[in-house]
Amino acid sequence: GCQGDDATFEMGDTARARVRRRPPTASKMISPKRNLTPTPAQIYTSIQKLEISQVIFTQKEPRTENFTSWFSVNDCEALLRRGNTLIMKIVLSSALSGRYTISLTFVPSYRPRDRFGQFCAKGVAKNKSDLWLSIEIPPNFPVGKYNPHMSIVLEANDDILTHFHPKFIIVLFNPWNTGDDAYVENEAVIRECLTDDVGTIWRGTHRQMTPLLWEYGQYEESCLEAALSLLQTLTADECRSASSVSRAIVARVNSRDGTGVLMGSFKGKHATGMHPCRWNGSAPILQRFYRTRTSVRYGQCWVFAGVVVTLLRALGVASRCVTCYEAAHQSSRLMHVDRYFTADGDLVHDASSDNVWLYHVWTEAWMRRGDLPLGYDGWQVLDACSSEKLGGTQRIGPCSVVAVKEGLSGKQWPYDGEFVLSEISSEIRYHRVMPTAGNVKNSKCALALVQQGQVGLKIITATPKRGTFADITANYRNELIAHVMPANTTPVKTKNCTFELCTSDEAALGDNITLNIKIYNSGALMRTVDGRVVGKTVDYTGAAVKNFMSMEFAGVVAPGKDSTVTLPIAAKSYMKVLTEQCLLQFFLVAKVRESKQLYLKQHNFQLCPPRLEVECPASVNEGSNVKVKLKFKNVLFVSLSRLLFLVQAQGLCPQREIIHRRLALPGGVAMVEFSIKAQKKGKFIFLASMNCDQLADVRGWAEIDIVGAQATQTTPTTQITLTAQATPT
Numbered sequence: 091g092c093q094g095d096d097a098t099f100e101m102g103d104t105a106r107a108r109v110r111r112r113p114p115t116a117s118k119m120i121s122p123k124r125n126l127t128p129t130p131a132q133i134y135t136s137i138q139k140l141e142i143s144q145v146i147f148t149q150k151e152p153r154t155e156n157f158t159s160w161f162s163v164n165d166c167e168a169l170l171r172r173g174n175t176l177i178m179k180i181v182l183s184s185a186l187s188g189r190y191t192i193s194l195t196f197v198p199s200y201r202p203r204d205r206f207g208q209f210c211a212k213g214v215a216k217n218k219s220d221l222w223l224s225i226e227i228p229p230n231f232p233v234g235k236y237n238p239h240m241s242i243v244l245e246a247n248d249d250i251l252t253h254f255h256p257k258f259i260i261v262l263f264n265p266w267n268t269g270d271d272a273y274v275e276n277e278a279v280i281r282e283c284l285t286d287d288v289g290t291i292w293r294g295t296h297r298q299m300t301p302l303l304w305e306y307g308q309y310e311e312s313c314l315e316a317a318l319s320l321l322q323t324l325t326a327d328e329c330r331s332a333s334s335v336s337r338a339i340v341a342r343v344n345s346r347d348g349t350g351v352l353m354g355s356f357k358g359k360h361a362t363g364m365h366p367c368r369w370n371g372s373a374p375i376l377q378r379f380y381r382t383r384t385s386v387r388y389g390q391c392w393v394f395a396g397v398v399v400t401l402l403r404a405l406g407v408a409s410r411c412v413t414c415y416e417a418a419h420q421s422s423r424l425m426h427v428d429r430y431f432t433a434d435g436d437l438v439h440d441a442s443s444d445n446v447w448l449y450h451v452w453t454e455a456w457m458r459r460g461d462l463p464l465g466y467d468g469w470q471v472l473d474a475c476s477s478e479k480l481g482g483t484q485r486i487g488p489c490s491v492v493a494v495k496e497g498l499s500g501k502q503w504p505y506d507g508e509f510v511l512s513e514i515s516s517e518i519r520y521h522r523v524m525p526t527a528g529n530v531k532n533s534k535c536a537l538a539l540v541q542q543g544q545v546g547l548k549i550i551t552a553t554p555k556r557g558t559f560a561d562i563t564a565n566y567r568n569e570l571i572a573h574v575m576p577a578n579t580t581p582v583k584t585k586n587c588t589f590e591l592c593t594s595d596e597a598a599l600g601d602n603i604t605l606n607i608k609i610y611n612s613g614a615l616m617r618t619v620d621g622r623v624v625g626k627t628v629d630y631t632g633a634a635v636k637n638f639m640s641m642e643f644a645g646v647v648a649p650g651k652d653s654t655v656t657l658p659i660a661a662k663s664y665m666k667v668l669t670e671q672c673l674l675q676f677f678l679v680a681k682v683r684e685s686k687q688l689y690l691k692q693h694n695f696q697l698c699p700p701r702l703e704v705e706c707p708a709s710v711n712e713g714s715n716v717k718v719k720l721k722f723k724n725v726l727f728v729s730l731s732r733l734l735f736l737v738q739a740q741g742l743c744p745q746r747e748i749i750h751r752r753l754a755l756p757g758g759v760a761m762v763e764f765s766i767k768a769q770k771k772g773k774f775i776f777l778a779s780m781n782c783d784q785l786a787d788v789r790g791w792a793e794i795d796i797v798g799a800q801a802t803q804t805t806p807t808t809q810i811t812l813t814a815q816a817t818p819t
Contacts, residue, residue, distance in 0.1 A: 141183040142253040145240055150175035150224070156266060157285050160309040161404075167238070167257035171264035171406060172231050178223040180240070180253075186215040189245040192223055196236040199258060200322035206232045206329070227261060229269030232329030233405060235260050235318045260318070263332060263406030271332035271458045272407045279456065282554050283408040287740060288775055289399075290552035291392045292559055293630070293671065295448055296415035298596075298696045299550065301557055303791050304396045304411075305371025305777055307740050308404040313373055316351070316380040317401040332407055332457035333488050336472055337505065339401050340453075343394060343474040344484040345385035351375065352397055354475060355388035356631055358669065363387025367670060367787035370738055370777040372400035374745045390630075392451040394475040402455050402472075409455040409472075412562070416547045417450035418516035419631075425512050427545070430521045430535060431690070435622035435679035437634070438523055445632045446545060448673060448694050450475075450513065452486070454551070459490060461504060466490040469565070471510050486510060491565050514546030514566055520690050539690050586613030586685060587647070591678050591693045598698045599672055600726050603659040607643070607678065610652040620644045621680035621689075623657060627667045628675045628694075636667040665726075671787060672697035700725045702790035704737075704778050709795045710768050719763040722754070722780050722788065730754035730782045735762050737778040739794075742766065754782075768796040 147168040149158075158169045170176060178194065189212070196207040209225050221242075236259045242251040263272035265280050274280050287306050294300035307313060320342040321329060328334040345353040352375060355366065366389050369375065375386050375397055389397070395411045402409040418427050430441040452473040459466050470488035486506040493503050494510050521535040549566050550559040590608040597603050605625075611617045625639040639659055647653045664674060673696050680689040705719040720735050733750035737743065743766050754760040760780075773795050780788040 140186060140244075140251065142180060142240070142242065142251050143183045144181040145238075145253055145255055146179040146181070147238070147255075147259065148177045148179070150177055156264065158262070161314050162309060162311040163258075163260065163314055164311075165257045167255060167259055169260045169262070170227060171262045171267070172227055172233070172270050173229040173264045173267035174227055176225045176227060176259070178225065178240070180221040180223070180242070182219045182221070185217045185219045186221070186244075187217050189214050190221075191243040191245070192221065193241045193243070194223065194225065195239040195241075196259065196261075197239050198322075199235045199237050200319070204326070206234065206236065206326045229264065229267045230271075230330045231261055232326045233261050233263055233335065234321055234329055235315075260314070262404075263335075265406060265408055265456075271330075271460070272456070273458065274408050274456050278554075279408055283410045283456065284403050284406070286554075287403075289411065290556060290559075291396060291411045291451060292413040292550055292552065293392060293449055293451070295673075295694045295696050296547045297694075299413075299415075299559065300696065301552075301559075302392065302789070303370075303556070303775070303777060304392075305373065305738065305740050305775070306396065306400045306403060307371050307373030307376075308400050310373040310377070310740060312377045312380040313400060314404045316376040317404045319380065320351075320401070331460065332455075333459055333461060333470070335405065336402060336407060336455050336457065336470070336488050337485065339405075340398055340472045340474040340485040340487060343398055343401070344476075350385055351379045352389040352394060352474075353385045353387045354390060354394070356390060356629070356633075358629070358635075360388050365781065365786060366390040366393050368736055368779055368781055369393050369396075370736060370745070370779055370789075371740065372397045373740065374738070376400065389475075391447075391475040395451040395453045395473075398453040398472060398474050402453070407455050407457060409453055410551050411451055412454050412471075412549060412551045413449050413451050414514060414546055414549045415449050416545050417447045417513045418444075418545045419447055419450075420444050420512060420516070424508055425515065426517045426519050428519050428521060430523050431538075431677075431679065432523050434640075435677065436624050436637075436640075437677055437692075439634050441523070446518070446692075447632055448628070448630045454491070455488060457488065459488070462490060462493075466492050468492065473510075476506075476509070494566055495568060514549065516545045517542045518544050539688055541690070586615075587611055587617055587619065587682055587687055587689070589678075589680060589689045589691065591676065591691050593676075593693065593695045596698055597695075598725070599668075599700060600661050600665065601697070602661050603664075603674075603695070605657040605659060605676060607655040607657070607680075608652060609645070609647050609655070609680075611647040611649055614649050615684065616649065617647045617685070618644070618683040619647060619680055620683065621655075621678060624677045625659065625664070626675050626677075627664060627669050628673050629670050630673060632675075634675070635669045638664045638667050665728075668697075672699060699788060700785075702778060702780050702788045704776050704790040704792035706776060706792050706794050708793075709797060712768055712771050712796050712798055714768050715765050716768050716794065717763060717765050718776060719761060720748070720778050720780070720790070721759055721761045723759045724754040724756055726784070727756050728784060729756060730760070730784050733760050733780060733782045735778060735780050737764075737776055739766075739774045739776045741772070742769070742774045742796075743776070768794075771796050771798055 149170050151174050156171050191212045194209045195205055198204050198206055238255040238259050240253045264270045265272045265274040289304055291302045291304045292299050293302055324338055343351045378386050399409045427444040428442045430438040454469045455472055469491045472488055473486035476484055476486045486509055489505055489507045489510050493507050518541045520539040522538040523533045523535055549563045550561050553560050588610040592606045594604050609619055622642045626637045627635045641657050643655045645653055676693045678691045703721040710716055724730055731753055735748040738745040748762045750760050750762055775791055775793050777791045
């Protein structure tokens with residue numbers, strides 16, 4: 091403790107507290123004959139009437155500096171970050187004189203019997219009716235939602251004054267404080283991965299990467315409360331650690347074990363909930379979960395990753411979405427994927443549950459890892475959409491990205507590094523099926539080919555500039571062994587013949603496709619090649635839906651020469667069987683007669699979607715009405731029915747559904763419009779999507795700037811910004 095002129099202060103083990111006095115005022119003239127020493131009866135009378143009338147909490151640091159003023163939280167008295175200073179003003183019913191001890195206890199709102207922190211201070215009051223206490227929240231204080239319980243012990247007769255505050259105090263991680271687990275040195279990373287509430291999630295294929303604008307909405311109503319409610323089962327020590335908190339978050343987001351925020355659905359059956367492609371952001375999901383306390387239906391990997399990012403950013407942990415193209419998912423054994431094919435050149439999908447997803451989105455969070463040796467802080471992998479059930483829960487992480495790059499895995503390197511390593515570094519084993527009496531399930535299999543470097547082809551994340559990405563593959567894989575494929579070709583070279591399987595760079599939905607197979611003979615002898623190509627529609631997890639083409643070819647290639655086999659594919663062959671996100675998959679089996687060389691290759695292709703236009707004024711005055719139009723032109727040769735438009739703008743317009751009841755004929759335009767009031771200043775983004783019986787996941791977005799009412803309004807201009815994702819269903 092420390093001594094003062096008229097007060098003594100004592101500190102607890104977990105915090106520092108000091109009494110703040112009001113500025114001294116001019117003393118009144120007192121007669122020297124008057125006895126200033128109160129009698130015991132006078133002291134007892136004054137104590138009997140003394141009560142705590144009011145307690146006011148304020149924060150020393152401006153809330154705008156650490157972005158706590160942006161949150162929308164009901165019944166919150168103070169919202170601060172670890173390492174900040176909390177100022178408490180205690181208003182008494184009458185003046186206090188004598189020695190006292192003030193105690194402030196943080197009681198978790200979800201577990202009132204626990205006590206996560208207590209702050210104490212002693213002092214001597216001289217006829218004061220209000221007391222001030224300044225408390226520095228330690229940088230390792232447990233994050234959470236608390237009911238402040240305050241008491242004053244009067245040493246005159248050990249009487250106790252108590253006050254249980256009706257509102258909450260919320261403590262969050264502080265990425266600006268060097269003593270916090272979530273500390274981030276780079277201010278640009280904080281701005282991009284913590285304070286920004288809109289970002290881009292990348293999908294598509296590793297040759298055709300498509301952006302999805304996602305509204306994280308961590309400042310929206312109920313988002314922070316939902317994040318705090320997921321921590322109610324943690325102990326105080328677990329709430330101190332960013333790694334423990336993030337691990338609890340990813341475990342509670344997934345609802346496969348019966349509880350959690352979001353339920354996954356990957357089989358195309360979404361009648362009992364929301365189609366995963368219809369979500370535009372995390373806030374509606376978390377608001378529905380917090381309101382109903384039941385799991386929301388449905389989500390897929392990018393939805394899970396977006397929700398985890400929202401929850402972590404709300405709690406103060408910098409995080410971002412990361413996309414891995416060609417991600418391996420095994421059912422049992424790690425580090426290899428088994429595939430089976432027949433003599434006809436077709437893959438047997440039901441022979442193994444192993445698969446390679448066209449892309450997989452997970453979350454990275456920046457934190458200090460006190461449970462690992464030095465050098466493994468920084469970005470950590472978190473995956474709430476894991477196909478593996480680890481420790482009884484569907485989750486992966488936090489797993490150090492540095493440890494994954496170094497190939498470290500096992501129980502001594504928490505958590506789940508072997509699964510992340512397997513996702514990006516597995517080899518593919520092709521087995522030839524030799525059917526017995528036509529029964530594939532009872533067939534004998536022979537290992538025909540092992541391919542390496544075909545998994546984890548590219549790992550990217552969004553950058554602050556919309557529509558751009560950063561290639562972070564080198565963060566996960568050693569550059570000496572990393573295998574990054576060229577942009578538009580997929581070469582594999584064995585023995586004397588080199589094969590390349592290519593498609594046209596871009597093809598819109600409804601266009602014909604040209605598939606090219608390039609063969610180069612580097613040997614000194616003539617080579618004869620026989621092959622077969624099977625085309626099928628798939629979903630993004632690589633699961634086949636239906637075959638739409640099968641073609642055979644044969645040719646002779648002269649020594650030192652190349653030859654190209656061109657296979658035209660008509661649009662009508664795939665249009666009737668397309669599934670989510672317009673994804674096609676071609677599987678090629680080729681064999682050289684003379685050398686017995688075998689070539690196997692799987693080629694994924696995505697069709698470019700039609701456009702959804704969002705029209706609104708580029709700039710309007712605060713308080714004015716804004717008209718927004720959503721327009722979609724049907725470029726298909728079939729009519730569209732039961733069109734449903736969804737639109738939202740964080741902080742301006744909650745998610746709303748607009749039904750278009752007329753058919754959209756081929757070549758026709760479906761348009762809906764609505765009006766909202768520009769209630770507050772700032773820049774906002776309208777996110778819109780369109781779904782119907784024939785299409786899903788058609789998206790668009792546009793920005794609007796709302797200026798002050800006294801500002802001069804510029805000539806309104808229409809800004810149309812388009813995303814690139816459509817999904818026939």
